[in-house]
Amino acid sequence: MVSVLRQLVSLCGAKCANAYSVNHLKGFLQPHQLKVGTPGGGEATIHSARNCLEALPADHVMVKLDFTNAFNSLHRHDMLMSVLSRVPELYAYCYSAYSHPSTLFYGSYIIASKEGPQQGDPLGPLLFCNTSQPLLSSVNSELNLGYLDDVPLGPADTVAFDVADIIQVGGAMGLVLNTGKCHISYFRFLTPS
Numbered sequence: 001m002v003s004v005l006r007q008l009v010s011l012c013g014a015k016c017a018n019a020y021s022v023n024h025l026k027g028f029l030q031p032h033q034l035k036v037g038t039p040g041g042g043e044a045t046i047h048s049a050r051n052c053l054e055a056l057p058a059d060h061v062m063v064k065l066d067f068t069n070a071f072n073s074l075h076r077h078d079m080l081m082s083v084l085s086r087v088p089e090l091y092a093y094c095y096s097a098y099s100h101p102s103t104l105f106y107g108s109y110i111i112a113s114k115e116g117p118q119q120g121d122p123l124g125p126l127l128f129c130n131t132s133q134p135l136l137s138s139v140n141s142e143l144n145l146g147y148l149d150d151v152p153l154g155p156a157d158t159v160a161f162d163v164a165d166i167i168q169v170g171g172a173m174g175l176v177l178n179t180g181k182c183h184i185s186y187f188r189f190l191t192p193s
Contacts, residue, residue: 013093014121014122014123015122017090017093017123018122018123018126020087020089020090021087021090021123021126021130022036022037022126023037024086024087025037025086025087025126025129025130026038028086028130028133029129029130029133031145032133032136032137032139032144032145032146033129033132033133033136033145033146033147034145034146034147035125035129035146035147035148036125036126036129036130041147042147044145045145045146045147045150045152048143048145048152049062049064049143049145049152052142052143052152052154053185056154056185056186059186060154060157060186061154061159061184061185061186062143062152062153062154062159062184062185062186063152063153063154063159063163063182063183063184063185064150064151064152064153064182064183064184064185065150065151065152065153065163065166065177065182066149066150066151066177066178066181066182067149067170067175067176067177067178068176068177068178070116070128070148070149070175071116071117071119071124071128071149072113072115072116073115073116073174073175073176074115074116074117074127074128074131074132074173074174074175075115075173075174076098076099076114076115076116078131078173078174079094079098079116079117079127079128079130079131080094080095080098080099082127082130082131082133083127083130086130087130094123094127097118097121098117098118101113101114102118115174116128116174125148128148128149129146129148131173132146132149132170132173132175133146134169135166135169135170135173135175136151138165138169139153139162139165139166140158140161140162141153141154141158141159141162142154144162149175151166154185163177
């Protein structure tokens with residue numbers, strides 16, 4: 001019974017913290033990160049990428065990037081520092097939840113969760129987006145959107161440099177590109193000989 005009450009209090013606290021933080025961070029996250037604070041952000045991301053792809057000039061590319069197990073790989077220290085720098089009012093709450101490994105139980109197995117937001121945490125998407133936003137802001141591509149860990153880039157001559165930066169900066173945060181889920185689209189118009 002105590003565990004159930006504790007979870008209810010934690011869930012309500014996280015939802016209140018999330019509501020405050022979304023309003024506080026909306027201007028910081030937009031226009032690049034469309035998951036948090038943007039109603040219909042998924043649809044907006046899809047339509048923007050589709051429009052960009054349909055208007056892709058010759059010899060331009062568009063890439064869709066995805067990170068491997070992003071939520072469970074993001075360094076918690078980076079998450080906490082991002083909260084401290086942009087939503088300091090929320091830091092003590094997040095510190096109490098993420099400063100030490102969480103204990104996960106799976107049958108007879110006990111696993112120490114040391115990275116990323118906890119599964120089911122209402123603050124999880126906000127924590128991920130707040131931490132990864134500087135990565136998106138540093139990209140120079142014309143199409144530069146993120147929906148959690150899915151990032152379309154393009155069309156621009158700078159896509160290769162942007163991907164290299166994302167690999168480097170993301171890697172420092174614990175984010176590694178899942179090359180099996182990344183896609184590149186391009187059109188090359190051939191002139192008749």
